[in-house]
Amino acid sequence: xxxxxxxxxxxxxxxxxxxxxxxxxxxxxxxxxxxxxxxxxxxxxxxxxxxxxxxxxxxxxxxxxxxxxxxxxxxxxxxxxxxxxxxxxxxxxxxxxxxxxxxxxxxxxxx
Amino acid sequence: xxxxxxxxxxxxxxxxxxxxxxxxxxxxxxxxxxxxxxxxxxxxxxxxxxxxxxxxxxxxxxxxxxxxxxxxxxxxxxxxxxxxxxxxxxxxxxxxxxxxxxxxxxxxxxxxxx
Numbered sequence: 001x002x003x004x005x006x007x008x009x010x011x012x013x014x015x016x017x018x019x020x021x022x023x024x025x026x027x028x029x030x031x032x033x034x035x036x037x038x039x040x041x042x043x044x045x046x047x048x049x050x051x052x053x054x055x056x057x058x059x060x061x062x063x064x065x066x067x068x069x070x071x072x073x074x075x076x077x078x079x080x081x082x083x084x085x086x087x088x089x090x091x092x093x094x095x096x097x098x099x100x101x102x103x104x105x106x107x108x109x110x111x
Numbered sequence: 112x113x114x115x116x117x118x119x120x121x122x123x124x125x126x127x128x129x130x131x132x133x134x135x136x137x138x139x140x141x142x143x144x145x146x147x148x149x150x151x152x153x154x155x156x157x158x159x160x161x162x163x164x165x166x167x168x169x170x171x172x173x174x175x176x177x178x179x180x181x182x183x184x185x186x187x188x189x190x191x192x193x194x195x196x197x198x199x200x201x202x203x204x205x206x207x208x209x210x211x212x213x214x215x216x217x218x219x220x221x222x223x224x225x
Contacts, residue, residue, distance in 0.1 A: 031213070033213065033214075035216070040199075040221065041218055041219065042115075042117075042199075042201055042216040042217050042218040042219040043154065043201065043203075043216040044216070045213055045214070045215060045216070048213055088153055088154075098156055098159070098167070099154075099156070099214060101153035101154055102153060103152070103153055104151075104152075104153055
């Protein structure tokens, strides 16, 4: 089955860039997603990338996809304290019915 | 309107109670999902409805019973739950249950079984 892995924790200072990494195993993944979850809340879709793209930029967010290495990253520029949350990467399976989530990376932003 | 609305936000129930979780979206999405999320863990898929029909049941115990009365509503009926069922229950929807879509999540119902 598919497997999606992320590092557990990342700490950065306010104003710095954050880079959250994700690896996946399903080479047939077509869409890969980044979700943000604040404490006690649901998941907010931040951005997604189609597998034929290498990069996608959306304001402070940059997604990089290395399909050969099955590596996905999310860069947050000028990280703010409000960015503190858990970030999940996810991939959609072949049939398109299921999202497989990574374990989540807890981002802590220090003032 | 890009919201998925879940009610109630919090629910405490005894092991003999019957309760229902509700989910609503008005984006015209034809696929709706229930996920269960334990603390500090990623969400786990429970059910998928596509065009108001149950298309995936991830071996969920029968004490959880989903229902899709129409294309905008998704319910999760709960009966005889166990304390280990305490979790955040997330509803999501997407335009279609296919590769070309993105899923929007509700804020979740935090369920505590006592």
